[in-house]
Amino acid sequence: MADSVDAAWARAWIVTAAEVLAENRVALITLDREIGDGDHGENMDRGFQAVLEHLDGLADDATPGDVLKVVATTLISTVGGAAGPLYGTAFLKAALAAGSATELDGPALVAALTAARDGIVLRGKAEPGDKTMIDAWTPAVDAATAAVAAGAGVHEILQAAASAAEAGAAATEPLVARKGRASYLGDRAIGHRDPGAQSSALLLRAAEAAAGARS
Amino acid sequence: MADSVDAAWARAWIVTAAEVLAENRVALITLDREIGDGDHGENMDRGFQAVLEHLDGLADDATPGDVLKVVATTLISTVGGAAGPLYGTAFLKAALAAGSATELDGPALVAALTAARDGIVLRGKAEPGDKTMIDAWTPAVDAATAAVAAGAGVHEILQAAASAAEAGAAATEPLVARKGRASYLGDRAIGHRDPGAQSSALLLRAAEAAAGARS
Amino acid sequence: MKKLINDPKNVVAEAVSGFAQAHSDIVRAELDPVFVVRADAPRSGKVGIVSGGGSGHEPLHAGFVGFGMLDAAVPGPVFTSPTPDPIVAATKAVDGGAGVLHIVKNYTGDVLNFETAADLAGAEGIEVVSVIVDDDVAVKDSLYTAGRRGVAGTVLVEKIAGAAAERGDNLAAVAAVAATVNSRVRTMGVALTPCVVPHAGEPSFTLADDEIEIGIGIHGEPGRERIKLEPADAIVDRLLGAILEDMPFEAGEEALLLVNGMGGTPQVELYIVYRRAAELLAERGVKVTRSLVGNFTTSLEMQGASISVLKLDAELTELWDAPVQTAALRWGR
Amino acid sequence: MKKLINDPKNVVAEAVSGFAQAHSDIVRAELDPVFVVRADAPRSGKVGIVSGGGSGHEPLHAGFVGFGMLDAAVPGPVFTSPTPDPIVAATKAVDGGAGVLHIVKNYTGDVLNFETAADLAGAEGIEVVSVIVDDDVAVKDSLYTAGRRGVAGTVLVEKIAGAAAERGDNLAAVAAVAATVNSRVRTMGVALTPCVVPHAGEPSFTLADDEIEIGIGIHGEPGRERIKLEPADAIVDRLLGAILEDMPFEAGEEALLLVNGMGGTPQVELYIVYRRAAELLAERGVKVTRSLVGNFTTSLEMQGASISVLKLDAELTELWDAPVQTAALRWGR
Ligand SMILES: Nc1ncnc2c1ncn2[C@@H]1O[C@H](COP(=O)(O)OP(=O)(O)O)[C@@H](O)[C@H]1O
Ligand SMILES: Nc1ncnc2c1ncn2[C@@H]1O[C@H](COP(=O)(O)OP(=O)(O)O)[C@@H](O)[C@H]1O
Ligand SMILES: [Mg+2]
Ligand SMILES: [Mg+2]
Numbered sequence A, B: 001m002a003d004s005v006d007a008a009w010a011r012a013w014i015v016t017a018a019e020v021l022a023e024n025r026v027a028l029i030t031l032d033r034e035i036g037d038g039d040h041g042e043n044m045d046r047g048f049q050a051v052l053e054h055l056d057g058l059a060d061d062a063t064p065g066d067v068l069k070v071v072a073t074t075l076i077s078t079v080g081g082a083a084g085p086l087y088g089t090a091f092l093k094a095a096l097a098a099g100s101a102t103e104l105d106g107p108a109l110v111a112a113l114t115a116a117r118d119g120i121v122l123r124g125k126a127e128p129g130d131k132t133m134i135d136a137w138t139p140a141v142d143a144a145t146a147a148v149a150a151g152a153g154v155h156e157i158l159q160a161a162a163s164a165a166e167a168g169a170a171a172t173e174p175l176v177a178r179k180g181r182a183s184y185l186g187d188r189a190i191g192h193r194d195p196g197a198q199s200s201a202l203l204l205r206a207a208e209a210a211a212g213a214r215s
Numbered sequence C, D: 001m002k003k004l005i006n007d008p009k010n011v012v013a014e015a016v017s018g019f020a021q022a023h024s025d026i027v028r029a030e031l032d033p034v035f036v037v038r039a040d041a042p043r044s045g046k047v048g049i050v051s052g053g054g055s056g057h058e059p060l061h062a063g064f065v066g067f068g069m070l071d072a073a074v075p076g077p078v079f080t081s082p083t084p085d086p087i088v089a090a091t092k093a094v095d096g097g098a099g100v101l102h103i104v105k106n107y108t109g110d111v112l113n114f115e116t117a118a119d120l121a122g123a124e125g126i127e128v129v130s131v132i133v134d135d136d137v138a139v140k141d142s143l144y145t146a147g148r149r150g151v152a153g154t155v156l157v158e159k160i161a162g163a164a165a166e167r168g169d170n171l172a173a174v175a176a177v178a179a180t181v182n183s184r185v186r187t188m189g190v191a192l193t194p195c196v197v198p199h200a201g202e203p204s205f206t207l208a209d210d211e212i213e214i215g216i217g218i219h220g221e222p223g224r225e226r227i228k229l230e231p232a233d234a235i236v237d238r239l240l241g242a243i244l245e246d247m248p249f250e251a252g253e254e255a256l257l258l259v260n261g262m263g264g265t266p267q268v269e270l271y272i273v274y275r276r277a278a279e280l281l282a283e284r285g286v287k288v289t290r291s292l293v294g295n296f297t298t299s300l301e302m303q304g305a306s307i308s309v310l311k312l313d314a315e316l317t318e319l320w321d322a323p324v325q326t327a328a329l330r331w332g333r
């Protein structure tokens, strides 16, 4: 078994993500209504439906980086809000990290995930514990880094990342927010999960599922 | 027993009426909310509270006609809406009918009630069955006329008038309205009592009570 | 009931006093009895125009006092016509010797109280003419009702009559213009939610979550017909259908289209209504040459809207375009 | 959810198209990507001004496009910042060679999307300067938050910067005026009821019958503090107290007082709020020389209001008084 992910995986990831986000549209809206403005599910669903259309336009020999770049530009031009530029930058940086490789092995995959996380920090200036999507991404990147160091394969790496992201999203619940709209709430944000951390966990679980389906 | 009503009765009537209307403020608002605009109880209460203040200013030797005239001008200048000019005209015409007499016997009392009803018709052009205050006043005047013809005294006359007005108000319930706001409702006014007919019945019952207390 | 008010009894007095302070360049307020009058009243030689009615329909009428529109407005208690006294006082305050026009919405209370006031002002030597506005096509058969109600079309009557008075028309001419506008404007409204009168404290009626009232008036009174919620375009088709049935247009005729919010309707919804109404009029060959969209004749916080169509001609268009400077309508100065 | 809409997905597109038709003398709309632009754009040699943000705050921003104010407005989906594409397109459409000012409310999404758009427009050779508006004193400690929000004070920034651009100031000067206004205006709001975002279909939060939210933003997000309903005067004292604590006045200083409705508030209530606010400012020795009362920066059908105070000087007053001709604000022409 080739221990790498390729363009087919990238496409499968995005198709799965679009499905999962459509299913979770209302759940994400509800989370965002509680501590934000109630549009996160709508924004993500609109964005990924648009990505699906643009994927069709990609050449057959598109690389994983090409796929990620289309995702980036489409999200930037269709999501809006805070999440649009943040996820857009994340996918753009991941695409740049992936470069023109046709396959990404474990280290390359972890480098792409790390670049994505760093892109979000670059734009949004959030730190871990600020109750944002970073609280899903940073544990995910840490877990992926540890997994690759332990010699794990790509599916295992993505499994570790997704599980860490899910735990990270759940761990935002007791936090007070210091970035984004929830920060206006002070203590009243306590007890609510951050919608962006939750959508990040869903995205990373979709990445894992796409790799699992292939292997 | 002098079979007539005097200025003391007129004052007692108005004081009682003010009390009764204050007690029925919410009930009249509710009736008016159902088929009108929900202000009738407020309007009547505001008007009669103002009348109470103006009564104090009357000379000790004021006639029943003087009392009714003060009621008329105060209602005109404080009630507003449809009921203000209609009740104002009613009391004004009654005052004119009472003239400068210090006492009103049975026939004079009936003449005053008739003048009041005619005043309302003159201004509002309503016919019996139009679902307005006329549906309380016309049976009241008819009953009073019959009572005086049968030789009844003033208390009995007012008793007959009040009971007929109450029956008349109740009888507005099945009607479709042809005057006032309730007329916009068409069939949807059916099943609701006309607020103005109800306040008219309350007013006439107060007149009876004021006469009863004296005799 | 949740409202930004103090004592419900003081709602009108406090609002009028705030209004007069906020717009002291245009109006001043008298508080006993309550009315709002142009800061420069009376204007010698100009026909004065007075309107009024229950409060709760703001900006109607006080928001339309100023150059080129009303000379005074008489606000009654919420949803209750004012008594004759303040109407007489306002009439005197604006009389510049050329007589005074009363613009009265067709409600029994308004008609009776303005009637008495006109008599009293007449007795004091002021010539008063009254024009009754009854633009609401929701009231179908005026033989068996108090007649059609005066609703949002009143704003158009006040603007155009105001322009005629401002250019120096005499009382008969100003009244004639007002009557012409009234004869050429039709309105029909819809409510999505009721409103709460401060002194009543409870909603004027109740509507289920999927119900709307077609043919609503402006006093929180129930409408003519209760139906299930429909898409905006279908509702507009109903409202405009009733208007055009009552006042047919020939292809090429010109119209002013007014989409009026009832007070609690987001502006996006008013423009969605406008869009469909304009589309439908275009389909019928009607040329919409003037437009007005916003909250002009409201029912407190009611959600809903009304559509008014005024059949224009060159004269009415010119008067519509004439400068106006009021708190709620302003252009040309 | 009861709204006068068709498909929730088309709310913004339909409303923008209705808006542009109703005000075709002032604006035109582009629909792909969506933005609203002055009918006479670009104006050669004039600094262009673009603002935008999520929809649902109407008349902000499209209602302020026109002579003496904005050159273009970019409405995103309801309560969601627009993406960079339409911002870039609007920026190009208004560039008359003198550069373009972006007026951006301080929300993460608005800031990030306008940032990207400014970069992209800059790459195409258009000089863009951005001014961030953050007038909301409800957000207390900006060290631990995304910073103060841009709320109703935005209208004042747009009007005054627009006047500076209209008189021919260069880009740096127009940006400096905008920044000055932002530094001198403070706002604080209250909500009595939540609002319902069309695509969400449910209220943004719930309030008991006797509860209000103090320090509300304009996106249906909960406020800072939930308290029991109080009389209007007491609420005004809270709101204005927070403003004056943050921006003290010396006796004799002049102010513009803006009472802004959140969309579903009856006008009488806004004037009751105005009355008390003006009274309190007078007690503090502040001279209210300019006023604005109405729905200018809304949250759909939310009931509530915000108070803004702008510390005026001769220069700002002159720019405020300069002619403006937009759908929602108009005087002097
Ligand atoms: N500065 C930031 N850094 C990282 N993530 C952020 C930041 N601000 C907001 N977010 C994320 O964005 C999410 C909200 O996205 P969304 O609801 O789509 O946008 P908006 O807040 O503009 O409505 C939050 O839940 C949070 O995870
Ligand atoms: N034309 C009329 N003739 C007689 N009574 C009328 C007429 N119009 C209305 N009324 C009476 O007035 C009552 C309503 O009074 P009120 O609620 O105070 O005034 P408004 O209808 O102006 O709100 C109705 O219930 C009816 O009895
Ligand atoms: Mg959001
Ligand atoms: Mg009534």
Ligand SMILES: [Mg+2]
Pocket (backbone or CB within 6 Å): B037, B039, B081, B082, C054, C079, C080, C081, C109
């Ligand atoms: Mg009434």
Ligand SMILES: [Mg+2]
Pocket (backbone or CB within 6 Å): A037, A039, A081, A082, D054, D079, D080, D081, D109
């Ligand atoms: Mg948003």
